[in-house]
Amino acid sequence: MTSATYDFIVVGGGPSGSALAAGLAHSAKRPKVLLLEAGGTNEDRNLRVDGQRWLTFQNKAMNWGYKTTPQAHCNNRELDYSRGKGLGGSSAINFGVYSVGARDDYDEWARIVGDDAFRWDKIQPRFKSLETFHGDLPPGIDSKYAAPKPENHGTSGPLHVGYAGEWEDDVCPMLDLFEEAGFPLNPDHNSGNPIGMSVLINSSNRGLRSTANDLLTPAPDNLTIITSSPVQRVILEGNRAVGVESNGQMYRAEKEVILSAGALDSPRLLMHSGIGPRNQLEQYGLPVVKDVAAVGQGLRDHMFCSLVYTRKKGDTARASFYGVPEKMDEALEQWKRDGTGPWSKFACEMGVGWFKLDKLVASDEFKALPPEERDYLTRETVPHYELVTHFPVHWFIPDFPQDSLDYSCLAILLYNAQSRGEATLQSADPNEPLRFDPKFLSTSFDRRAAVESLRDALRFAEYEGYARNNVAMLAGPQGDSDEELLAYWRQNISSSWHMTGTVKMGKPSEVDAVVDSNFKVMGIENLRVADMGVVPVLASCHTQAVAYVTGMTCAEKLIAEYGLA
Template sequence: MSAQTVNKYDFIVVGGGPAGCVIASHLASSPQVPTVLLLEAGGPNDDIRDRVLADKYEVMRDPRLSWEYLTTPQKELNNRAIDARRGKGLGGSSANNLCGYTIGPKHDYDEWAKVVGDDNFNWENTQRRYKQLENYKNRAAASGRPYSKYVRLRDHDHGHSGKLNVEFAAEWEGSLINTLDYLEAAGTKINVDLNSGDPLGVGVVPATAHDGYRHTGSSAFLRDAPRNLTVLTDARVERILFNGKTAVAVQANSRRYDATCEIILSAGALDSPKLLKLSGVGPRRELSQLGINVIHDLPGVGENLRDHPLCACIIALKDSSDGVLSLYGNGTKLDSARQQFLHAGGTGSLSVYNQHLIVGWFRHREVFESEEFKALPEDVRSYLSQPTVPNAEIITHNLPLLSGPEFDPKIQYLMVSAVGQVPQSQGTVKLASADPYAAPLSDPALLSHPFDRRTMISSIRHIMQLFGSHAIRSRTLQPISLPKSTSDEDILTFLREVTFSTFHPSCTVKMGRSNDKMACLDTAFRVRGLQRLRVADLSSLPFLPNCHPQSVAYLIGLTVAESVIADYNRDDGRYKRNKLSAKLA
């Protein structure tokens, strides 16, 4: 079916995830009041029940809210195809993630600025934007409970008037504190503010939530959308349309939507390169093999895919369960708790359980002393040597991920996961076919780089040492899922069997300097060699930061919005003033 023209807008934003929602909201609210169209392939995600934070593990597995992608078979993971799901509907992956808000080390942002040659991305400038986005709430401190041992925030490090709620719950479940105490007794430093720019140590991660409800890109930034912002859901974009090298429209559900100023692609690290390739922008050879007319040969599109690998270690404790597993294993009890939370002012067990993660970042000496580290390029070694940059991460307190008959709801378990940091493995996103409705072929090539295998081996060994400390060993009932020994060989065997993704795909349409042949974007997120087209999501990153990058997606959204608004307010003859509906001068 040929594309039918429906309407014209000044700006079209493709994708309603964190970045897309921020961009659409800020553009529509900018001084010249442009018309903005936000197109989202999924639904409106407007059921309040899907935003109950305590149900985040149930929501994460809900096919209504996910594009249920799989990777290609992973060579280093015993040829397993692993879960690569992405958020579906308004809010994108912020509607079905675990809501952990971490921004990573300050030296990541200074490195970003250095790699791309633009101080706009250094720590000083990105922290300013984070503060503009954030609305921090420490309900734990306000509750008067003795949580200050674990969380102490300096007001000047965080924002308090932005639209994105970042919150510590008023009451914490007992096992959260127990786990922190066990880790501290095992010799781990408590970090009272993981988002200060120095994440080293173990601490409690705040949630993108308020009063027990998750906050998404949509609920935070589209709730009071101005009338000049049009949001269309269930509008699956099939391709971008060009006039020569200029992006002029998009085709969604076989209908055409024209953009008189710019198109901003925010479909995510798997779907943004897919849409570019379907539109004729990408590596010439791949597109030609699929019979796609090449608009612009851009070899970096779909390359450089990076992700954080994750591997869980589990033991059973002698401590009795505090009720999380027994609650989620009892349908009647869980239904009652949900009714209380939804209809009695957010009270009851669902206001306490699953509100937070515990995360720790470390710099393991054995990594720096390894041959794998010494073999890295000098600039990478220099970056990794910066004092706030970790080479290891652990996550715990995510027990509802456990399922199966081997897990007894009467027993408390301790699951500590290793998450690979500063990943050097690089994969690809390719087209399965020229069919816009076919899932992309995602190959993150997890653990394909020797350095990534070294960091994960070191991290698993660290977890086993924690489990072997008196503080935890004295409370251990039995191991559930661990390597046979602490040897490299046994740990690597375990990694190959158990590792999966943290769902942090990034860097597939990366920005970079003009002399980088694989860089697709300039530092204003404009696609090199094309006009009126930007890509603004985690695909644009030059490397994957050491954090849970939903925060970075919001940051990218605000950075792009600032750039576009500044361009269209300029009086240098490049744009026609005060009439955004006019084409570029």
């Protein structure tokens, strides 16, 4: 087995790993950094068409294609558990929502782990340094729909985020209807307080998606990036990490190995390195270097379902685009020329809102939660569910009727689920994925939250100003009873692909903690984990932003510890 030596080895080229590797490589002392990515380069510009971001996950070369186990509380359905493969990770296949969550999320993170580095006032400057924010609105759009304050956004980061250059005609009228129906407008969901109805900030600009790969381009000469190199295990000498093995090649780290393979794959790498639950390791004949029962436990996720209505002719313009293949082909040629046209318009801008549920807080299920959780869920900026308009659901419903492309879709995302799932070994082969069981809807609180969030979304769907243009319901519950609303969730639930918490960060005394607040795997020297697996809160957002800031925070801590500034 041949070997090469670096100062730091980062495993995984998604948002966390890219932010971490770039942060280390650009530090003043310029350490030698190796970034190993299991997938390819994802360098084809045509993979970044803004309006096709809803389809990229179907590209099998860019998706690990994971599934959940049959979900006991969701009619035993196996659910899609997509994870991005290749540089950019899941940011290359996600739906391009760029939301940073609630300031209270980060203050709660800091409280849980006992480290002020995760407080909002420390995290927000990292978000600002990450982004170049494009806040211009299209001509004729009133600032009442979006009025971001400059102090909440960055101007010189590698990730380009902002509003689409052109909006579908019914976006603003839809926002007006939300306001009329009692859902207040929020001028900027990335201010630290997402509560209210906003215009979506996208991880794209001028028709082009921005992914974690942008943090690595151009790569400095002290950063080596090797693709198509899945890592099988961390190489340990006693309780000290000294490198990694990838397809028979050994790479040595003089200083640290950092796993950023994501909440579903970092636990796998730890287990196949002998760090994990003893009973699982012994079952598959793996050596037990350190018995850590919490590895792979604590899996959390957001989940969603959708309401779909066909609309009166002329209410939307979607059928005139999505229903005419020749127009879509022409539009793609236009996009290739200059990034404009329908592929930078349709499903590129949408309404997005985060809301609280008084009925949920008043419920017996809420009152039965631990005091710390009740306190967190009642803080000013923490929402209980999310609503998204203009979701292009016709790509997700099998055999969607082509004569129904004039439709409106409302996606409802369930937040702060209390269920704790797990990722467990199912093979001694380090290239085989773990078994993923998020245990969706397995707690009474989650079932109550699902019912109340869907009921609140229906409050808008049944509002006269919206409902009068509905022709028929294509997808929705049979009635409005608790039982009917819950039945609809069970049959239509999907993961939001926001997997979190399987290598949880916490205080050294806590049995469910795997890493400390410096991202160090407790009991193992020179090994850290920095990805969504360590995050101890299920943040109130689409979690790519949290993944980026997790990698950035780890880089900051390493730079300080090793004097790299």
